[in-house]
Amino acid sequence: MIDRLSTLFFKTLREDPAAAEVASHRLLVRAGYIRRQAPGVFAWLPLGLRVKNKISTIVREEMAAAGASEVYFPALLPREPYEQTGRWGEYGDELFRLRDRHGADYLLAPTHEEVFTLLAKDIVTSYKEMPFEIYQIQDKYRDEARPRAGLLRGREFTMKDAYSFGLTDEHLADSYQRQRDAYERIFTRLGVEYVIVTAQAGAMGGSKSEEFLLPTTVGEDTFVRSAGGYAANIEAYVTPQLEARDYSGVPAATVHETPGANTIDKLVTQLNKSVPHPENRSWSEADTLKHVVFAVTSADGEREVVVIAIPGDRVVNDKRLEVAFPNCEIEPATAADLAKYPELVAGFIGPVKDGARVLGKGGESSVRLLVDPRVVSGTVWVTGAAAVDKHAVAVVCGRDFEPHGFADVANVRDGDLAPDGSGTVETARGMEIGHIFQLGKKYAQSLGLSVLNENGKLTTVTMGSYGIGITRVLAALAELNHDAKGLVWPVAVAPYQVHLVAAGKSDEIYKIAEKTAAEFAASGIEVLFDDRLKVNPGVKFSDAELLGMPYVVVIGRDATGGQAEVWDRASGDREKMALDQLLEWLNSKLVNKLNCFTQRAAQ
RNA sequence: CGGGGUGUAGCUCAGCUUGGCUAGAGCGUCCGGUUUGGGUCCGGAAGGUCGCAGGUUCGAAUCCUGUCACCCCGACCA
Numbered sequence: 001m002i003d004r005l006s007t008l009f010f011k012t013l014r015e016d017p018a019a020a021e022v023a024s025h026r027l028l029v030r031a032g033y034i035r036r037q038a039p040g041v042f043a044w045l046p047l048g049l050r051v052k053n054k055i056s057t058i059v060r061e062e063m064a065a066a067g068a069s070e071v072y073f074p075a076l077l078p079r080e081p082y083e084q085t086g087r088w089g090e091y092g093d094e095l096f097r098l099r100d101r102h103g104a105d106y107l108l109a110p111t112h113e114e115v116f117t118l119l120a121k122d123i124v125t126s127y128k129e130m131p132f133e134i135y136q137i138q139d140k141y142r143d144e145a146r147p148r149a150g151l152l153r154g155r156e157f158t159m160k161d162a163y164s165f166g167l168t169d170e171h172l173a174d175s176y177q178r179q180r181d182a183y184e185r186i187f188t189r190l191g192v193e194y195v196i197v198t199a200q201a202g203a204m205g206g207s208k209s210e211e212f213l214l215p216t217t218v219g220e221d222t223f224v225r226s227a228g229g230y231a232a233n234i235e236a237y238v239t240p241q242l243e244a245r246d247y248s249g250v251p252a253a254t255v256h257e258t259p260g261a262n263t264i265d266k267l268v269t270q271l272n273k274s275v276p277h278p279e280n281r282s283w284s285e286a287d288t289l290k291h292v293v294f295a296v297t298s299a300d301g302e303r304e305v306v307v308i309a310i311p312g313d314r315v316v317n318d319k320r321l322e323v324a325f326p327n328c329e330i331e332p333a334t335a336a337d338l339a340k341y342p343e344l345v346a347g348f349i350g351p352v353k354d355g356a357r358v359l360g361k362g363g364e365s366s367v368r369l370l371v372d373p374r375v376v377s378g379t380v381w382v383t384g385a386a387a388v389d390k391h392a393v394a395v396v397c398g399r400d401f402e403p404h405g406f407a408d409v410a411n412v413r414d415g416d417l418a419p420d421g422s423g424t425v426e427t428a429r430g431m432e433i434g435h436i437f438q439l440g441k442k443y444a445q446s447l448g449l450s451v452l453n454e455n456g457k458l459t460t461v462t463m464g465s466y467g468i469g470i471t472r473v474l475a476a477l478a479e480l481n482h483d484a485k486g487l488v489w490p491v492a493v494a495p496y497q498v499h500l501v502a503a504g505k506s507d508e509i510y511k512i513a514e515k516t517a518a519e520f521a522a523s524g525i526e527v528l529f530d531d532r533l534k535v536n537p538g539v540k541f542s543d544a545e546l547l548g549m550p551y552v553v554v555i556g557r558d559a560t561g562g563q564a565e566v567w568d569r570a571s572g573d574r575e576k577m578a579l580d581q582l583l584e585w586l587n588s589k590l591v592n593k594l595n596c597f598t599q600r601a602a603q
Numbered sequence: 604c605g606g607g608g609u610g611u612a613g614c615u616c617a618g619c620u621u622g623g624c625u626a627g628a629g630c631g632u633c634c635g636g637u638u639u640g641g642g643u644c645c646g647g648a649a650g651g652u653c654g655c656a657g658g659u660u661c662g663a664a665u666c667c668u669g670u671c672a673c674c675c676c677g678a679c680c681a
Contacts, residue, residue, distance in 0.1 A: 011631095013614065013615090013630095013631095014614075014615085014630055014631075014642070015614065015615045015616095015629095015630075016615080017614080017615085018609085018614085018615070018616090018673095018674080019673070019674055020674095021674075021675070039672095039673075039674090087681085090681095091681085093679095094679090094680075094681095110681075111681060113681090142680080142681095144679085144680070145604075145678080145679050145680075146604095146675095146676095146677090146678090146679080146680090148674090148675080148676095153680085209681095220680080318678090435681080437681085465681090467681090501640095503639085503640055503641095504639065504640075505638095505639055506639090535642095536638080536639065536640090536641080536642070536643065537639065537640045537641065538639090538640075538641035538642050538643075539641085539642050540640095540641090540642095541640075541641050541642085542641070542642050543642085554640080556640055557639095557640060565640090
């Protein structure tokens with residue numbers, strides 16, 4: 001079977017589409033792989049579909065090897081299961097909701113935990129059937145506030161989602177590890193670089209979670225990693241707790257006039273003018289303690305004002321803040337919030353006033369004081385003095401005030417310490433291409449999935465969920481593999497392995513090209529044959545480069561003399577070769593390229 | 604949701620500031636010829652409610668008001 005450009009439904013664009021900004025989007029549209037249907041929604045043309053299927057096939061092979069069975073759910077689902085787990089409401093505007101003619105609510109699934117759980121409930125009744133994993137490759141729908149970058153962040157996207165079911169934590173750990181191993185093999189076979197970072201399970205519930213990130217500046221996630229092997233996304237990074245220090249030599253705190261110094265910046269300037277530093281150096285932002293006030297609204301609607309103190313040279317990171325207060329709405333305190341607590345003097349908030357404790361344990365204020373993990377007993381700070389235009393110097397944690405607890409919400413910087421002692425971390429950007437979760441019993445509990453154990457007792461099932469963004473990986477591959485002329489697919493996912501161009505109009509050339517294509521196909525090579533009669537060679541060459549097959553074979557002016565030309569799309573190398581050597585050469589190249597990744601994956 | 608930008612032919616865009624005859628170009632498409640290893644060249648043709656609605660004006664792609672859509676940055680993103 002030879003696929004021919006003369007009959008293939010495709011069209012290349014001479015110019016970049018106006019709406020496409022990022023390379024993957026631009027080239028996939030220009031080369032005729034996808035077409036935009038609506039914001040964040042794309043139609044798949046034959047070439048794009050082939051790439052998508054190749055990625056899916058690799059995922060299927062590795063899922064099978066990991067012991068997972070493939071199933072297929074509808075994307076259109078009824079409201080009830082999602083109502084039971086609370087996600088119908090929690091998902092908010094991001095959920096595509098619709099209504100049938102009877103007025104019943106439906107949704108386009110953003111992810112399928114609920115129905116997988118219910119399927120398991122339907123079918124599995126005994127511990128003897130545990131553990132097991134099932135998965136599907138399906139389209140997911142999320143009504144993104146702002147879809148962007150073509151396939152990289154769409155509203156419809158294809159995802160492999162697997163779910164594991166077991167009775168014990170050991171089952172879960174085992175399934176999790178098998179999926180994790182499969183992911184490593186999948187990404188290696190695809191030729192995608194990845195970093196596994198510990199992540200925050202977040203609203204998915206559950207305990208352990210890791211993300212597979214592709215390091216790239218176009219990525220939307222920030223993560224940190226150390227040379228010693230620590231890696232975590234920015235939400236999951238844990239600041240190492242410092243040891244308490246001896247503060248016996250620290251003089252008593254003193255209060256200084258700091259008129260108008262309601263920011264850290266102004267404060268440091270004033271200190272350097274009027275207050276000598278005990279160590280005879282300049283004051284810096286890191287000497288100060290910044291008190292930030294937030295209003296935390298819990299799930300039951302109760303609004304609490306909280307003060308968080310972090311070193312003055314840091315800022316609060318919103319994502320880390322969210323993690324610190326799970327299941328709560330958190331926002332900066334309003335003027336109305338502050339008005340209720342006169343001890344919170346905007347710009348001059350501090351734990352101590354006139355030597356008396358204000359915030360923290362033993363303080364008069366009812367407001368909770370949480371501090372950065374770097375603020376431990378014995379550390380010395382400049383803080384607000386809880387009075388307008390006044391700051392206190394040499395305020396010692398553990399002596400002058402005692403926080404209620406810690407809040408690890410400050411930003412992470414290059415050079416911060418990794419919590420596992422593996423050195424300092426550096427920050428980097430990454431794109432999430434896979435995510436694995438140990439969900440635990442959350443879904444099983446709310447949907448009533450339990451089975452009989454060895455002792456005949458009903459036991460709630462423990463679950464995991466494991467996702468790979470198929471279409472996002474496709475876009476990432478395009479993003480990583482292209483040049484000025486077009487796409488440059490790795491052999492493992494290229495729509496065809498060889499692009500055969502008949503360059504010339506003579507019958508002789510076409511006969512030879514036809515015969516060559518047939519030989520390729522017969523030996524199992526996936527060949528795309530540019531047999532278009534009325535197209536100039538220049539156009540065919542440009543198309544071949546834009547479409548991006550790994551190898552281009554040109555049957556042209558030298559064909560009658562028994563010669564062809566082969567191009568290596570990635571390296572740009574071109575060489576003349578006898579027609580009867582083509583097959584052998586290509587086969588060895590293709591086998592090598594495929595093997596190099598599969599073998600690496602097998603290790 | 605906040606900020607910015609753009610809507611004119613299948614595609615990429617010009618024209619709009621300063622209103623004026625029949626709304627343009629390149630590419631693509633179709634026809635005839637030409638060329639055949641780098642998006643050939645020549646000639647001809649088809650193709651547009653100028654996003655939509657309202658207003659100002661003798662006259663609106665152009666000015667005004669409203670509205671819709673799309674793109675980009677940010678917020679958001681199991």
